[in-house]
Amino acid sequence: MAVFEGLAEKLQNTFKKLRGKGKLTEADIKEALREVRLALFEADVSFKVVKSFENKIKERCMGREILESLTPGQQVIKIVNDELTELMGGTQSKITIASKPPTVVMLVGLQGAGKTTTAGKLANLLRKQGRRPLLVAGDVYRPAAIKQLQVLGQQLDIPVFSMGDGISPVAIAKGAIEYAQSNGRDLVIIDTAGRLHINEELMDELKNIKAEVKPHEILLVVDAMTGQVAVEVAETFNNQLGVDGVILTKLDGDARGGAALSIKAITGRPIKFAGMGEKLDALEPFYPDRMASRILGMGDVLSLIEKAQASFDAEQAQKLQTKLRNAEFTLEDFLDQMQQMKKMGPLESILEMLPGIGNKQMKEFKEQIDEKEIARTEAIIKSMTPEERRNPAILNGSRKKRIARGSGTKIQEVNRFLKQFEQTRAMMKQFAGMEKKMKKTGGKGFKLPFFGK
Amino acid sequence: MGFFSKLKDLKEGLTKTRKQFVEKIENLVSFTKQIDEDFFEELEEILIQGDVGVNTSMELVEKLRAQVKARKIEDPAELKAVLKELVREILGEETESLNLTGQPLSIFVVVGVNGVGKTTTIGKLAHKLKAEGKKVILAAGDTFRAAAIDQLEIWGNRAGVDVIKHNEGADPAAVAFDAVQAARARKADCLIIDTAGRLHTKTNLMEELKKVRRVIEREIPGAPHEVLLVLDATTGQNAVQQAKIFGQAAGVTGIALTKLDGTAKGGVVISIKAELDVPVKLIGIGEGMEDLRLFDAREYAEALFE
């Protein structure tokens, strides 16, 4: 559909514009962030959340992480995706179990979110983990809601506690706890009627149930398709009731699920489970990282980034590392690396291979890199014969002259580069030995011999 | 006066968001001294926040921009009226109504994803049509969800209309077939067929819906007269996708937008009308029998910006 299609492409295009410029202006970042913002809006992430998220990304981009990158577009997407994943939090698909049974779980949410079905699924899941659940029919308002839960209970062979629809849900909840205690049920799952967060009377009813039975978990059930209102709903339920976790339903559809992000960001409560279908075993742990890329809707771009990183395969890395340690690293390897780097983006890929370089050092290195110098260096190496690259010692005056001409540089520059390369090679060898020491001292104060500004 | 004074239940429900929405626009308008890029951008964000959707919002703002130029508008306050005009333009001026012209009977099929309010809407609609003097029959075509048949039967009782049903797990097309025969035999004016909620992404379930449709088409030429897609107003941009796929599979003729009594509002309506040109015909504004209204695009746009 028009709304969703082409967004990734649009983003890519924006980022293409960013690529290849020497410096990233604030206006560039602003433009890129606008596309990210729109992507999040199309995924139904709430406005407030998008705004604060955007600021975070802006900070990280302003922190020059993009400037040094050779493919800023991919870098931004990666930053956005990483931030999203972090914001979504870790996997926490657990229910707090009471030290003194029964554990009481209460499901709340808007009408049609999927509470009743989720109650059945949750009972099923927790029974597999050794619990003895009791389902409680607390929706006395919707026609046949009690019957619905009873049918589910029958299908699952799990008892359902009901007192009909002529009695208050508070009394039902209370009765259910007593029933569970005298019948050896160690887990009570209370289904409640769907209600609007602005319906004070019904919100009070939930508070009364809470006060009466003191649930160990109040779980907010939210439809993955929810729009901008998600944040308000989550906020209200959380403020009024105190929500312990969230279950996201209907994730087997194609909604991008931005509501998940909004809810997490606003309440800080973990999304614990995801409803993945109508069957009673279709309740799964919630995976924040999957959700992040789903919301961003750029699976293709993300896998591209992954591929680019993987293409720098492990074997190559191993070889290179050995070479580095033994100072066998030649100009040919260097050219290889430079070309790899071009494909993959940041110089990180090569620097990461150096033993003992932490993030901090990495940053320092990166800050010293001058892109023009890199291009010049590449031209110099390319103007050498393979033999020369492997064995720079054979470079005499006339060879150097030829190289300078071929690369459009001066002979002095060729000389300077060769000298620096030798120094670096020596230094790399040292690094291997310094590995431990560096970790201890924090290893400050390097100067990268080439590409310095 | 407008929509809201006439429909007092709706007013109560809509007031809250209307306030937020209108307040935001009003704040924006009154705090802005100058119509500049930031102003347009902010306006676009307000629309997005109302679930209007990125494309439609941008389109609206684009049009607004053109108007500002053409009419040489300099006062930001004037923009509100222009925006209202533009929204109304998308929503359409004329009032939509339900097609009850079928002979010997009109058949409505009600479709949508899980939990949007199909069964409830059918109950309310049966009540409404009956009050208008029509003989209505309901068909319990949701044979999948636990107790869905019971739920419809309760609504049938409330509205005082017959419900044709099979057992849980039965073929919905067979239910539809029997219901058509019964409706004909009982000389009903309108048969409303409930269906199980299904995500539009499940192709096999969408095929099932096509089958129901084929059965009806075969029995009564020109039927179904309405295929109503029920959309939950709290749904975000996925609603557009739902409208599109249900439209392809079932030939949706109109939308029933439910849960407008919450704070999620008609933004999605604008988006759907703009992108798919499927008219909204009904709105649900509560869980009671009376909480169903014909959608009036003009009054709605008016009310939203009042």
Ligand SMILES: Nc1nc2c(ncn2[C@@H]2O[C@H](COP(=O)(O)OP(=O)(O)O)[C@@H](O)[C@H]2O)c(=O)[nH]1
């Ligand atoms: N607040 C509100 N709730 C509604 C409205 N329409 C339906 N509901 C509720 O939404 C829930 C799901 O409705 P139901 O008719 O069972 O949905 P179905 O699965 O699509 O048939 C029920 O709790 C209904 O009472 C509405 O307009 N406003």
Ligand SMILES: [Mg+2]
């Ligand atoms: Mg139903």
